[in-house]
Amino acid sequence: MPQSEGIDPVLNDAYMYVCSSSELEEDDLFECEIGTETIVVGRGEANVYAVQGICSHAHAELVDGELDGTCLTCPLHFACFDIRDGSVLEGPAEAPLQVYKAIEADGSVWVSKERG
Amino acid sequence: MAAENTMVIAGAGIAGVHAAESLRAEGYQGRVVLMDRDRQMPYDRPPLSKEWLTDDTDEASMLLRDPEIYGKLDIELKLGVEVNDIDPVRKTITAKDGSSYDWEKLLLATGSKLRTLSIAGDDLQGIFYLRRMADAVAMKQHMQHVNEVVIIGAGFIGAELASSLRKLGIDVTIVERSSYPMEAVVGRDISASLLNLHDRHGVNVILNDSVVQFNGESTVEEAITAEGRRLPCQAVMIGVGATPNTVVSHPQLEAEGGYAVNEFGETSIPDIYAAGDCTLWPYRGTPIRVEHWDHAVNHARTVAQNMLQPRSTPYTYTPYFWSDQHGSRFQYFGHAKQWSKTVLRGSLESHAFTNFYLDDQNRVQAAFIANQPKNALPVRRMIKQQKVIDPEALADETIALKKVPQKSVMNNT
Structure with missing residues (x-):
């Protein structure tokens, strides 16, 4: 996972500020919104990642779940996703989560306003 | 006669469908036959008391799986087949229409059936039990001309229905026999808190009373209670609990209070397994019955594994259910x-x-x-x-x- 790629997110309108790096410890999850989309940002195995914040199976906020390493578990029916690429590790969910690019720069966590 | 390499699953509800999928996921190459008395493609049940009533939802969106999945996984779906008779020696299961299916192993995933009440006037139109898709379709059609509904039973189904109907702006009265609904499961304080939630959302809950008669011309117009209350209504919904559906029976098949299974899902007859609502299964050594979605899914998956690799995977699951209300x-x-x-x-x-x-x-x-x-x-x-x-x-x-x-x-x- 690239950490900053030399982008200055403050100058680059494509990214949104999420929280300070120190607020997001290992296995922490943080929820934010981009437009009408709910996003969950997490730190797994030292890197920051961002995926859609509502489970692809039934309506539940993934921020209420748990991140263990890179495995994100939903609190309602316990579907597990790989937070790195949104893929389903364990059902009942079938559809992967949408992925957003997350970066760290200048002691802050930023998430891309566009998917992918 | 016994068919080598054929798994037959009786019941295409949550448990049956997940078992069939698990057999394939585990690499099973033989025939998988999945049968159900319902004629509809297998559907999900929890939304029937919620989104189905409140949202503009069609039947297709209630399906458990895209219909193409069954073909892709080579699962032979036999719908509208009501099975009742098994021969454990010849290894066959027979349907009411006379058709017969051979199996190497059989999974009973027959679910549960609703407790019914016998009340004077219960043949009037507008009185519903909610179990199958057909019930939900009839209920939704009827609800278009309804202002007042009486719900019998303040269990989870009754509470969810009350919540859905309030969302639609319908007047709801729940009639509940006990003074603290679900006290045996959640305790008195929580029961009281659930009642408080109904109160806050404008549901009229009548406790310590029961409906003894329905009156009406052709459609129900009022419900009369034992305490003499007259409750005007254009629809009644009854949710007073469920019992295991053990319609498939045999003298050697233990089915008192549900098909008795061990931690691997084996019944009292070799090569016959059972999973989901219809079973009495050992939770930390004590036989219990659980009628919830999550158990049906997980039990079915585990039992399917044991059908392929006998006694490989004990079921060690923590029972869980959820409910959305108000x-x-x-x-x-x-x-x-x-x-x-x-x-x-x-x-x-x-x-x-x-x-x-x-x-x-x-x-x-x-x-x-x-x-x-x-x-x-x-x-x-x-x-x-x-x-x-x-x-x-x-x-x-x-x-x-x-x-x-x-x-x-x-x-x-």
Whole structure:
């Protein structure tokens, strides 16, 4: 996972500020919104990642779940996703989560306003 | 005669469909036959009391799986087939229409059936039980001309229906026999808090009373209670519990209170397995029955594995159900017929709390979570681990649930 790629997110309108790096410890999850989309940002195995914040199976906020390493578990029916690429590790969910690019720069966590 | 390499599954509900899929996921190459008395493609049940009634939802969106999946996985779906007779020696199962299916192994996933009431006037139109898609379709059609509904039973189905109907602006009266609905499961305080939620959302709940008669021309117009109340209504919904559907029977098949299965899902007859609502299965050594979605899914998956690799995977699952009512989300983990004490974390008044049910050694046996989804995974772990917990710390919201001190009990399992 690239950490900053030399982008200055403050100058680059494509990214949104999420929280300070120190607020997001290992296995922490943080929820934010981009437009009408709910996003969950997490730190797994030292890197920051961002995926859609509502489970692809039934309506539940993934921020209420748990991140263990890179495995994100939903609190309602316990579907597990790989937070790195949104893929389903364990059902009942079938559809992967949408992925957003997350970066760290200048002691802050930023998430891309566009998917992918 | 017995068919080599054929798995037959009786019942295409949540359990049956997941079992069929699991057989394929585990690499099974033989025939998989999945049969059901319903003529509809297999559908999901929890939304029937919720989104189905409140939203503009069509039948297609209620399906458990895209219909193409069955073909892709080579699962032979036999719908509209009502099975009742088995021959464990010849290894056949026979349907009421005379058709017969051979199996190498058979899975009974026949689910549960609703308790019914016998009340004068119950042949009037507008009186519904909610179990099958057909019930839900008829109910939704009828609801278009209804202002007042009487619901019999304040269990989870009754409560969810009340919540859905209030959302549609319909006047709802629940008639409940007991003074504290679901007290045996959640305890008196939580029962009272659930009643309070109904009250806040304008549901009229009548306790300690029961409906004894329906009046009306062709459609129900009023319900009369034992205490003499006359409740005007254009529809009645009855949710008074369920019993295991053990329609497939045989003298050697133990089915008192559900098909008796061991931790691998084996019934009392070799090569016949059972999974889901229809079973009485051992939870920590005690046979229990669970009628919830999550159990049906997980039990079916585990039993399917054992059908392929006998006695490979014991079922060690923590019972769980959830319920959405009046904008609140409830989650219940574990199983506790009785408890020594309860510990409340959070506030009943604000409907944001977790109530723990502890045994005499202060181990968490069960927990009821209201609008605190973040507690779900830590609570589930606590119940699984069975460590002794400090009740005071458990009640203290300033201590993170994960950090509440726990210790193992050495002399107990």
